Amino acid sequence: DAKTTQPTSMDCAEGRAANLPCNHSTISGNEYVYWYRQIHSQGPQYIIHGLKNNETNEMASLIITEDRKSSTLILPHATLRDTAVYYCIVRSLEGGSQGNLIFGKGTKLSVKP
Amino acid sequence: GAGVSQSPRYKVAKRGQDVALRCDPISGHVSLFWYQQALGQGPEFLTYFQNEAQLDKSGLPSDRFFAERPEGSVSTLKIQRTQQEDSAVYLCASSLAVRGRAGEQFFGPGTRLTVL
Numbered sequence: 001d002a003k004t005t006q007p008t009s010m011d012c013a014e015g016r017a018a019n020l021p022c023n024h025s026t027i028s029g030n031e032y033v034y035w036y037r038q039i040h041s042q043g044p045q046y047i048i049h050g051l052k053n054n055e056t057n058e059m060a061s062l063i064i065t066e067d068r069k070s071s072t073l074i075l076p077h078a079t080l081r082d083t084a085v086y087y088c089i090v091r092s093l094e095g096g097s098q099g100n101l102i103f104g105k106g107t108k109l110s111v112k113p
Numbered sequence: 114g115a116g117v118s119q120s121p122r123y124k125v126a127k128r129g130q131d132v133a134l135r136c137d138p139i140s141g142h143v144s145l146f147w148y149q150q151a152l153g154q155g156p157e158f159l160t161y162f163q164n165e166a167q168l169d170k171s172g173l174p175s176d177r178f179f180a181e182r183p184e185g186s187v188s189t190l191k192i193q194r195t196q197q198e199d200s201a202v203y204l205c206a207s208s209l210a211v212r213g214r215a216g217e218q219f220f221g222p223g224t225r226l227t228v229l
Contacts (some may be wrong), residue, residue: 041222042222042223043117043204043206043220043221043222043223044156044204044206044220045220046217046218046219049217075140084156087155099144099171099208099210099216099218100146100161100169101146101148101156101158101206101218102157102158103148103155103156103157104154104155105153105154106155
């Protein structure tokens, strides 16, 4: 699975959009980009995933560049409860893949009042 | 609805003791994963089950670690002769997806193991 690079930490004002970048320059054609987050003392929580097209759900939007070498997770109106570590993960769908997640250190997002 | 549950939530063990950590996945979920998360780090894969079959145990750090899922639902991670370096949060995740397909993983709250 391809490696990802994320900033160590980011701040965001409450009510503003939080834009979390991720670089995955070695991503291959059948690898998806997944985002999970982990609130303090909880297990990771799935947010969103995508392959090529931009995706949106009730939690967030995922923007993937045309060359797929980077992506941005957007929380449109950040709240204090969005303070968490956000993990960008690239997952292979090769035949032998079992789907275990390879986490990096993620981005610590702090939403401030 | 019920999510993934883990017990105990906290476990303190003396060095050399054996511990058993339990995971109750979401009913009907085929895939089950165990991860280990050291302080300040992201979770790291330990082992994977598809139903009762343990298909990958490449992440288990030593032969002191053993996992089972005998009936394809509840899973137990056992650590024998615990060492201080085993102190971590142990996370369990389950997924409806089978091997070779991507799927959302649902995580439990974890068990925080402290070895004194």
